[in-house]
Amino acid sequence: xxxxxxxxxxxxxxxxxxxxxxxIRVARTPDDFMVxxxxxxxxxxxxxxxxxxxxxxSFLGIAGLVVAQGLGALWYSVGYTAGxxxxxxxxxxxxxxxxxxxxxxFAVGRLGSRGLRQTATVLVxxxxxxxxxxxxxxxxxxxxxxxxxxxxxxxxTLGVVVSCNIAMGGxxxxxxxxxxxxxxxxxxxxxxxxxxxxxxxHHSSPNLTPDRAPVFTHATVVDMTQATSxxxxxxxxxxVTGLLDQRTYRDQAVRLPAGRHAAGAGSRIGFAAGAAxxxxxxxxxxxxESWDSPFLTSSTSGAHPLAATYGVIIAxxxxxxxxxxxxxxxxxxxxxxxxxxTTLIVVLLLSTFYxxxxxxxxxxxxxxxxxxxxxxxxxxxxxxxxxxxxGLPGELLAALxxxxxxxxxxxTSSGLLVSVAGALSHDLMKRGVTTFRxxxxxxxxIATIAALLIDRFSLALLVGWAFAIAASSFxxxxxxxxxxxxxxxxxxxxxxxxxxxxxxxxxxxxxxxAAASGWNAVLLGQPAIWTVPLAFGxxxxxxxxxxxxxxxxxxxxxxxxxxxxxxxxxxxRTS
Amino acid sequence: MRAQLGLSLVCLTFAxxxxxxxxxxxxxxxxxxxxxxxxxxxxLIVLGFAFYPVFLAVGWFYNRHARQLEVxxxxxxxxVSRRPDV
Numbered sequence: 001x002x003x004x005x006x007x008x009x010x011x012x013x014x015x016x017x018x019x020x021x022x023x024i025r026v027a028r029t030p031d032d033f034m035v036x037x038x039x040x041x042x043x044x045x046x047x048x049x050x051x052x053x054x055x056x057x058s059f060l061g062i063a064g065l066v067v068a069q070g071l072g073a074l075w076y077s078v079g080y081t082a083g084x085x086x087x088x089x090x091x092x093x094x095x096x097x098x099x100x101x102x103x104x105x106f107a108v109g110r111l112g113s114r115g116l117r118q119t120a121t122v123l124v125x126x127x128x129x130x131x132x133x134x135x136x137x138x139x140x141x142x143x144x145x146x147x148x149x150x151x152x153x154x155x156x157t158l159g160v161v162v163s164c165n166i167a168m169g170g171x172x173x174x175x176x177x178x179x180x181x182x183x184x185x186x187x188x189x190x191x192x193x194x195x196x197x198x199x200x201x202h203h204s205s206p207n208l209t210p211d212r213a214p215v216f217t218h219a220t221v222v223d224m225t226q227a228t229s230x231x232x233x234x235x236x237x238x239x240v241t242g243l244l245d246q247r248t249y250r251d252q253a254v255r256l257p258a259g260r261h262a263a264g265a266g267s268r269i270g271f272a273a274g275a276a277x278x279x280x281x282x283x284x285x286x287x288x289e290s291w292d293s294p295f296l297t298s299s300t301s302g303a304h305p306l307a308a309t310y311g312v313i314i315a316x317x318x319x320x321x322x323x324x325x326x327x328x329x330x331x332x333x334x335x336x337x338x339x340x341x342t343t344l345i346v347v348l349l350l351s352t353f354y355x356x357x358x359x360x361x362x363x364x365x366x367x368x369x370x371x372x373x374x375x376x377x378x379x380x381x382x383x384x385x386x387x388x389x390x391g392l393p394g395e396l397l398a399a400l401x402x403x404x405x406x407x408x409x410x411x412t413s414s415g416l417l418v419s420v421a422g423a424l425s426h427d428l429m430k431r432g433v434t435t436f437r438x439x440x441x442x443x444x445x446i447a448t449i450a451a452l453l454i455d456r457f458s459l460a461l462l463v464g465w466a467f468a469i470a471a472s473s474f475x476x477x478x479x480x481x482x483x484x485x486x487x488x489x490x491x492x493x494x495x496x497x498x499x500x501x502x503x504x505x506x507x508x509x510x511x512x513x514a515a516a517s518g519w520n521a522v523l524l525g526q527p528a529i530w531t532v533p534l535a536f537g538x539x540x541x542x543x544x545x546x547x548x549x550x551x552x553x554x555x556x557x558x559x560x561x562x563x564x565x566x567x568x569x570x571x572x573r574t575s
Numbered sequence: 576m577r578a579q580l581g582l583s584l585v586c587l588t589f590a591x592x593x594x595x596x597x598x599x600x601x602x603x604x605x606x607x608x609x610x611x612x613x614x615x616x617x618x619l620i621v622l623g624f625a626f627y628p629v630f631l632a633v634g635w636f637y638n639r640h641a642r643q644l645e646v647x648x649x650x651x652x653x654x655v656s657r658r659p660d661v
Binding site: 071 | 594599627646
């Protein structure tokens with residue numbers, strides 16, 4: 001779109017590669033590669049965790065979803081933050097004291113079973129890949145919006161950059177990169193939000209002045225997912241398929257007169273470049289009723305909003321514990337006390353960040369509601385600055401947003417790829433730095449290819465699903481593993497397989513379009529509401545049935561997790 | 576350890592009650608969602624802004640008390656003498 005945006009993205013990418021490359025000289029042993037040699041102070045580590053955590057969903061997805069579906073979508077940002085509070089309360093310090101690299105390591109160290117390690121590794125891969133997909137999608141639509149390249153170009157670019165960077169630098173570089181990227185992301189969303197807020201305050205509702213009616217900068221196809229009536233401020237050339245103004249068209253060129261039009265559900269209108277953006281009546285600020293609702297309308301249907309809301313709450317609150325790329329970060333804290341401090345700082349940093357997507361969403365809603373009609377909800381944040389602030393300032397802000405968005409994809413997918421490649425090389429194949437490099441490249445390639453298939457799902461929804469799988473498999477493993485002596489490996493395996501498996505099955509069936517309405521749609525689309533209790537239940541019941549297999553060293557392991565460092569330093573020379 | 580778990584659960588219950596009760600209350604008393612404060616819907620204030628300070632306060636409270644519990648435990652066991660009992 002603009003040269004500034006292209007330059008900004010190139011700058012972020014180059015900087016990431018360079019800072020990562022600096023780490024190569026430091027990173028020599030596999031230990032360095034995996035967790036940055038465990039010496040990262042809390043403030044730096046917290047920024048790195050936040051930088052890694054704030055993904056495409058946070059940067060683009062939430063604001064877009066709030067504009068499209070209403071305030072209920074804010075539950076995602078609340079949940080993403082609360083996830084860290086739950087992590088702080090339940091696992092942060094004991095986990096650091098336990099001193100293992102990955103979730104599979106934890107499972108083996110706590111319960112001592114090779115079978116469990118492999119099950120856990122497979123789940124790390126599933127969650128990691130699920131989480132990588134939205135990042136690739138985000139890169140695809142960002143480059144599509146900035147450069148006009150096809151969707152796959154952006155996804156492939158991200159895949160190549162991240163895989164090569166990880167293969168070269170490992171995680172020492174990444175800690176610095178992630179930390180830098182948190183602040184970049186905060187600026188990239190905070191500055192535009194504040195500037196636009198001030199600008200919008202100056203001339204309220206700018207799009208009501210007729211000469212500034214927005215136009216499509218390039219040919220745009222609008223798919224009407226539901227029957228929509230809209231108003232055109234000027235006549236527009238369009239290619240129409242489906243029902244429009246009580247006539248059925250089949251891919252015909254039409255000149256639509258100015259005024260009101262009614263499009264049927266499933267119709268598709270391709271506007272030519274330069275055509276005025278229509279205003280959707282359903283989105284006009286007068287009809288605020290449903291937009292104000294604190295409930296989340298489920299992805300596929302509006303039915304049972306309360307259940308869908310609780311599905312998202314459970315998934316996001318408990319999902320953060322089970323995210324493989326986040327847990328690895330906790331081993332880089334010097335001790336358990338530092339792990340707690342780090343987590344609290346993370347909650348602070350995330351809270352600050354999430355104020356801004358909310359601001360942007362409300363601004364869009366009030367001042368540029370046509371964006372909802374004119375674009376994929378995920379690109380709303382990218383399109384907003386240029387619309388509210390025409391000319392160079394808007395362009396610069398848009399460049400900043402694009403750069404921040406790209407930083408989001410880079411950092412999250414780097415962290416994920418380290419975990420996925422680490423799990424592949426560490427747990428499934430022979431260890432070593434060379435294996436790790438090849439695993440990074442392979443895992444990146446697989447994610448890129450898969451990302452090409454999922455472009456019709458919204459970012460926040462995809463990330464929410466990754467959380468749901470994590471919450472219904474690793475969350476019970478970690479929580480029960482840390483606090484409950486009677487957990488057995490058979491119980492843990494059964495819980496992970498049944499909880500994670502049923503959650504995955506529900507999500508895949510939703511992706512394939514199995515259930516479109518009613519209870520099925522909610523229970524399959526937001527499965528955490530039943531799979532998380534199921535996973536906990538199975539794990540507890542099966543463990544109680546197999547008490548003979550409680551590991552003999554459970555007392556010692558529990559002691560190591562819960563004993564303050566001041567004591568354990570005396571008790572064990574090394575942790 | 577039991578004291579630590581108790582502290583965690585108390586904090587967790589509090590945070591969950593505060594946040595998770597909002598949808599139920601809103602569902603039972605729909606009028607709440609129509610309240611506006613200075614033109615801003617209450618839902619926006621609660622979901623967009625109000626929860627975050629609560630999370631921070633709970634986290635801070637927890638960290639302080641968890642630390643105190645550990646200090647008390649350490650002085651109780653007296654680390655200088657010998658390995659603590661398993």
